[in-house]
Amino acid sequence: MWSRLNLKFRTHITTTAIVLVLGGAVYGSYQGAQMIKRWSNMQPHVMHEEMEDFLYAKELRQQQQIAQEKRST
Structure with a gap:
């Protein structure tokens, strides 16, 4: 060609x-x-901050559950 x-x-x-x-x-x-x-x-993706937030939220839920159980008894 x-x-x-x-x-x-x-x-x-x-x-x-x-x-x-x-x-x-x-x-x-x-x-x-x-x-x-x-x-x-x-923004940097920081795993340890996410884990701390998760644990803090979990702790708050546990405290709320304990408070509800005390109110119900």
Whole structure:
């Protein structure tokens, strides 16, 4: 196929393909950088704080249950 096209069109097609590939690579790099930027700007996910909150809520529920049992007796 390449041999049947004259040199002018073959050069244009090759140049267009290279520009499209480079443009796609630049776009993909930009999108990846934006994703990393969003991830780095997110609030840190701290497991021990979540566990402390869970234990505190559990303790409050237990205290409420004990208070209800005392009122019912």
